[in-house]
Amino acid sequence: MVSIDCRDGLWPDPPESPESTAFVAAAREGRFLLRRCIACGKAHWYPRARCPFCFGETAWEEASGRGTVYSYTVLAREAPPRSLAYVALEEGPIMLTSLVSCNSSSLAVGQAVTLVFERSQNGTPVPCFRPAAGG
Numbered sequence: 236m237v238s239i240d241c242r243d244g245l246w247p248d249p250p251e252s253p254e255s256t257a258f259v260a261a262a263r264e265g266r267f268l269l270r271r272c273i274a275c276g277k278a279h280w281y282p283r284a285r286c287p288f289c290f291g292e293t294a295w296e297e298a299s300g301r302g303t304v305y306s307y308t309v310l311a312r313e314a315p316p317r318s319l320a321y322v323a324l325e326e327g328p329i330m331l332t333s334l335v336s337c338n339s340s341s342l343a344v345g346q347a348v349t350l351v352f353e354r355s356q357n358g359t360p361v362p363c364f365r366p367a368a369g370g
């Protein structure tokens with residue numbers, strides 16, 4: 236069993252871009268934003284000004300932060316250990332992220348998870364997920 240703890244301050248700083256500014260500002264307030272297409276109605280990750288499905292215009296919306304584990308791996312030989320995962324968001328998109336505050340033996344595909352913002356070295360919020368309470 237490998238314990239995967241929070242890694243505040245151990246994440247590399249995400250690159251800044253015009254498309255991430257609003258996301259980071261909301262994340263600093265604890266809000267998780269997605270973009271959804273105005274034309275076809277699909278949400279996507281990562282945030283883009285143009286829809287990856289139909290190239291329509293997109294708009295920000297606040298997401299639930301709830302999802303399920305689609306796939307994951309545990310990097311047990313790293314110190315401290317960490318996990319990479321694809322999480323299927325309640326809103327539809329599947330995002331590449333990390334699982335934190337968990338034990339590797341208790342992780343499972345389909346498990347309910349909740350968003351938590353970790354902090355990179357310069358304090359930028361990094362969206363990660365932990366097991367949902369009661370899940």
Ligand SMILES: [Zn+2]
Pocket residue numbers: 272273274275276277286287288289290291
């Ligand atoms: Zn679209």
